[in-house]
Amino acid sequence: MWEKKYLCVMNFSSKLLEQAVAEFGRLPGVGQKTALRLVLHLLSQPEAEVSRFTEALDRLKREIRYCTTCHNVSDTAVCEICASHKRDGALICVVEDTRDVMAIENTDQYHGVYHVLGGLISPMDGVGPSDLQIDSLVKRVEAGGVREVIVALSATMEGDTTIFYLYKKLKDFGVQISTIARGISFGGELEYVDEVTLGRSIATRVPYERSIA
Amino acid sequence: MWLKQLAVLNFKNYTEVTLHFAPEVNAFTGANGAGKTNLLDAIHYLSLCKSFFNPIDSQQIRRDADWFMVQGEFDKDGQADTVACSLKRNQKKQFKKNKKAYSRLADHIGQFPLVMVSPSDSAIVTDGSEERRRFVDNVISQTDLAYLDGLIAYNKCLAQRNSLLKQAARGSKLDSSLLEVLDMQLVEFGVPIFEKRRAFMAEFIPEFDNHYRFLTDTAETVSLVYESQLMHAPFGTLLEQYLDRDRLLERTNVGIHKDDLLFTIHGDMPLKKFGSQGQQKSFLIALKLAQYSFLHRQKGFKPLLLLDDIFDKLDDHRTRKLMQMVSADDFGQIFLTDTDSMRINRIFDEINRRVRIFEINSCTARQLEKNG
Numbered sequence: 001m002w003e004k005k006y007l008c009v010m011n012f013s014s015k016l017l018e019q020a021v022a023e024f025g026r027l028p029g030v031g032q033k034t035a036l037r038l039v040l041h042l043l044s045q046p047e048a049e050v051s052r053f054t055e056a057l058d059r060l061k062r063e064i065r066y067c068t069t070c071h072n073v074s075d076t077a078v079c080e081i082c083a084s085h086k087r088d089g090a091l092i093c094v095v096e097d098t099r100d101v102m103a104i105e106n107t108d109q110y111h112g113v114y115h116v117l118g119g120l121i122s123p124m125d126g127v128g129p130s131d132l133q134i135d136s137l138v139k140r141v142e143a144g145g146v147r148e149v150i151v152a153l154s155a156t157m158e159g160d161t162t163i164f165y166l167y168k169k170l171k172d173f174g175v176q177i178s179t180i181a182r183g184i185s186f187g188g189e190l191e192y193v194d195e196v197t198l199g200r201s202i203a204t205r206v207p208y209e210r211s212i213a
Numbered sequence: 214m215w216l217k218q219l220a221v222l223n224f225k226n227y228t229e230v231t232l233h234f235a236p237e238v239n240a241f242t243g244a245n246g247a248g249k250t251n252l253l254d255a256i257h258y259l260s261l262c263k264s265f266f267n268p269i270d271s272q273q274i275r276r277d278a279d280w281f282m283v284q285g286e287f288d289k290d291g292q293a294d295t296v297a298c299s300l301k302r303n304q305k306k307q308f309k310k311n312k313k314a315y316s317r318l319a320d321h322i323g324q325f326p327l328v329m330v331s332p333s334d335s336a337i338v339t340d341g342s343e344e345r346r347r348f349v350d351n352v353i354s355q356t357d358l359a360y361l362d363g364l365i366a367y368n369k370c371l372a373q374r375n376s377l378l379k380q381a382a383r384g385s386k387l388d389s390s391l392l393e394v395l396d397m398q399l400v401e402f403g404v405p406i407f408e409k410r411r412a413f414m415a416e417f418i419p420e421f422d423n424h425y426r427f428l429t430d431t432a433e434t435v436s437l438v439y440e441s442q443l444m445h446a447p448f449g450t451l452l453e454q455y456l457d458r459d460r461l462l463e464r465t466n467v468g469i470h471k472d473d474l475l476f477t478i479h480g481d482m483p484l485k486k487f488g489s490q491g492q493q494k495s496f497l498i499a500l501k502l503a504q505y506s507f508l509h510r511q512k513g514f515k516p517l518l519l520l521d522d523i524f525d526k527l528d529d530h531r532t533r534k535l536m537q538m539v540s541a542d543d544f545g546q547i548f549l550t551d552t553d554s555m556r557i558n559r560i561f562d563e564i565n566r567r568v569r570i571f572e573i574n575s576c577t578a579r580q581l582e583k584n585g
Contacts, residue, residue: 121391123376129388157369157398164394196362 010036017043069140071116071133073098081105081113088112090147094137094166096120096154104152112150115140120158121165129165137166141173148176155182181206214325214514215546216256217293218286223278225251226576233580235569236288238540238547238561242554243573249550252571252578253329253519256548259285259296260327260517262308262318270300287325289514296325323355327517328505332525334497338485342473349474352504353413356511360409367402367469370395375464382463392456400448403469407443410472413507414439420506425499428534435484435496438475442467494526498535505544515545524551533564540566554581 010032012018017039024035042050066072067079074080081087081101091112095101101114117132141149151166153159163179170177183201184193193201220231226248241249250266254273257265264273274281282299297309308315315321336344354361374395381387421437442451448468455467476484476496484496508516518539524532539547540561551557554570561568570581 123373129391161394165391168390
């Protein structure tokens with residue numbers, strides 16, 4: 001209520017300006033003032049620069065595709081990762097969205113392929129299994145040639161629900177199903193770790209020989 | 214553990230007051246609206262970092278002032294600890310122990326425990342089962358840190374399951390695998406909560422019985438029973454049995470969110486309908502004193518006991534019994550409020566106990582007798 005009261009009511013000298021600010025203001029994490037700053041900045045730029053900007057946005061929505069195999073954002077029908085011969089197609093890593101693919105790719109530790117669900121199961125938010133790429137994952141596994149499915153989802157309740165659900169759907173196909181380890185981050189000091197994480201780290205401890213591999 | 218000194222500045226109706234307490238019984242007396250209960254609330258702040266009555270901190274600031282401060286000096290086994298809580302308008306609440314600010318208020322709660330007995334407790338008897346669960350949850354979570362986390366997880370999972378049931382009723386097909394997953398999670402979070410509540414009640418009920426019997430000289434028989442559907446069958450089985458009804462009503466009808474405490478009088482008559490106001494009050498006092506005894510045993514030292522408007526609705530006999538009980542060795546430092554300082558003097562004379570009385574008048578407090 002307070003915020004609303006203080007929400008700046010801006011007096012625009014131009015309808016076009018107002019419209020542009022309103023559009024920017026709809027983006028996540030952008031408020032009225034930031035929107036105005038961005039719009040005024042664009043306005044001060046040469047026309048060619050602005051055209052390049054709008055064209056990029058235009059093409060983004062019109063031309064972007066989703067890989068028919070893993071559903072990651074792609075320029076082609078089958079994404080670069082799925083098409084690569086260097087990748088181990090028998091190892092599938094299941095993630096929530098494209099950002100997670102980028103994060104795992106940045107580790108340089110993973111050479112399998114992906115499957116992007118497009119979200120997590122949460123009936124409260126109106127997201128059921130049929131809204132996600134779960135059937136297509138089951139079909140991929142069913143088609144054979146898959147050795148292991150790694151489920152790399154957020155350590156939240158929705159993440160857990162989704163993992164359980166995937167496990168139920170996949171367990172009869174004879175593939176190994178694993179989840180990423182949860183625990184203490186690198187460089188982390190024990191005394192600052194929260195009780196739940198620390199408790200779980202102790203419960204799921206690993207033999208030392210494996211930890212130095 | 215006891216509170217030696219309390220200073221309040223710009224708190225509610227007080228501008229500035231400093232009080233020195235006795236380690237036994239302290240009483241605040243004065244007319245309606247004088248600010249007796251506000252002093253109890255200031256003590257509540259020192260213990261639980263918040264008001265007992267009003268969740269909005271900024272409304273505790275005195276009118277026309279910009280900040281308030283409550284400061285107390287506790288004595289714990291001879292060692293002095295200064296606790297201070299201050300709030301400036303539109304700023305974050307500051308909480309300090311021995312001049313060092315806490316980064317998490319949760320770290321403070323439990324160090325100086327207290328039990329408040331207030332007229333507003335009547336909601337536990339008269340209102341829905343939610344109030345009674347809240348009472349039990351509050352007591353357990355004061356000594357079990359994981360309990361509250363489990364409860365929050367359970368409630369979230371329950372909300373997910375209810376959403377799924379609602380969507381299924383709106384025409385979309387019920388995904389039975391997803392329901393199974395959510396049921397599994399509900400059981401995983403719900404069963405430990407049930408076990409903890411059951412274990413707690415097993416300790417709590419005898420304590421309650423003792424207090425009630427002493428308070429009333431067994432004038433009437435009352436009973437307190439913990440009731441949970443999970444006592445009759447495993448949670449997973451119950452969820453299966455209730456599925457048809459759940460789908461029809463579009464919500465989950467079985468689980469620990471349906472737990473209740475049954476209060477009865479004269480055998481099996483509900484206390485809410487068949488107990489007099491005085492009997493209900495006696496019941497609530499016994500309930501709160503049982504909470505005190507439980508906390509005492511868990512912590513290993515005596516919490517503070519705050520009794521707000523305690524003599525209202527109780528007859529002379531019960532009043533005397535109550536004062537006799539709480540001023541005995543099982544209880545520690547006590548703060549109580551009453552409109553009549555003569556009555557307090559008379560009661561404590563009768564049971565031959567000392568009391569330090571503070572007369573509250575136009576926002577100032579004056580210590581009446583220094584025999585405490």
